[in-house]
Amino acid sequence: MPMVLLECDKDIPERERHIYLKVDGEDTRDFLPISNAPTIPGTLSERGCSFCGAKLVIGGVLKDTIQMIHGPIGCAYDTWHTKRYPTDNGHFNLKYVWSTDMKESHIVFGGEKRLEKSMHEAFDEMPDIKRMIVYTTCPTALIGDDIRAVAKRVMADRPDVDIFTCECPGFAGVSQSKGHHVLNIGWVNEKVGTVEPEITSKYTINFIGDYNIGGDTQLLQKYWDKLGIQVIAHFTGNANYDDLRGMHRAQLNVVNCARSAGYIANELKKRYGIPRLDIDSWGFNYMAEGIRKVCTFFGIEEKGEALIAEEYAKWKPQLDWYKERLKGTKMAIWTGGPRLWHWTKSVEDDLGVQVVAMSSKFGHQEDFEKVIARGQSGTYYIDDGNELEFFEIIGLVKPDVIFTGPRVGELVKKLHIPYINGHAYHNGPYMGFEGFVNLARDMYNAVHNPLLSLAAIDIRGGAAATSQEAAE
């Protein structure tokens, strides 16, 4: 079976190149969806913008940094509070949002003065905060505001502050993915190597591509602490700005999200000779393998085995309880990109769950190579899916639960299909051993929720007709 043209796509036949149904005997040499390509006119994409990829996904996670968004107020609001990445300093990054609040007159006459004033105002209002990232947005990029020059002036006025500029307006690329790229490369070009970290262990790593969603970073940190491994920088979960300036001193880069942060891992390898180890942090089997590999690299295998045994003893019975009750559940994963290939085998192996459809908003062909290699035959693999396609795919594969974002989640709830927040989690963390039990619990509660069947019953009786008349 080659690529699939869905019924709903008959007027936009180009979509056929983005949807693949795997069958036995085929592999990625035969078919590979087009991805990281412009959205086709006529399709209602679920993608975010490139600015969002830089700010919401990576930069905005930092716990000690002002995120100055140079643009209209909506660019700030729409990339704030839609992801849950707590911190151990009182969630500074979630409490505050900053914007230059550009209006028409600033667009006409230029916004640099307003930006400079806003930057000083933010530092004055928050005297303990000495780090800032400044982002361009679509309008300020179009009028050519030179945010780097403004940042230089502010740093000259305030010698105790450090500012990073990220010039990635929403239109810079086809999706969030461009924002990941721009921030990665900009950071390694301008900031890595500008701080010397204090080394406290013989074993040092950077943990790259984990954003402390629901506390992931903090959970994994317990493992590194037990192993005696110093994490110089988490890129960027629960991290400080200056941690990331010292990334050049780690002995090993451990990469979880290869899509959003593989770039900086590649550059650190090329420029500083730090090898890159890709792991999966979701799932028992995968997490154990990742710990084993890190420990083998440092020659501390016994410590790793002791940690794995301890965690298995604590959490495996709970996982197995859920596995017994989730076996055979049909799951769809409609998230950004990497969670497709991180999750498809881990839920299958650890929970007996069958993944029947997967859609990626911003994955590249590398992500589809990985997920098609790992995923099952009979499963749909979709790039940049739209709502009508989701409806049609649901009809074809009939999933019991869908892991996706809140917007698509609301859509599928109307079909009485439970959804789990696949981006920010329902009750995270989901990484590590404890985290995968949390994922299993959320899936169990969703699939076996008695409200699900009750919700399908119309108890309005005669009132239903009244409501309909009122609506008309």
Added chain:
Amino acid sequence: MNSEKLDQLYTYVQERCLWQFGSRTWDRQESIDGVLGTASDLLTGKPPTLETPQQRLFYADAKALVADFKARFPWISDAGPAQVRELIDGLKAKLVDITITNSRNGELNHSLY
């Protein structure tokens, strides 16, 4: 070469191992050569080379791979050095073919990351 045994190893690596899917052609080639070369050493009783950080990483990946091979495919423990080397060479060739030579990934040869 026993193609059934080779297919078992290939299917397992495709499904399991992230190191074969580096960002660029040269990353993939380096990992396939490095990890499988070290795995071949381990399976044939040769001490692995651990002089550089990258070699230590190849060893970490190879050690996990060999443990999985032995657990899933018990016949590999009984294979002689010549057969192991032949199988690993065959595995390398198949992985290079799918991840590099005939890969449809249009980003593999960009000069920059």
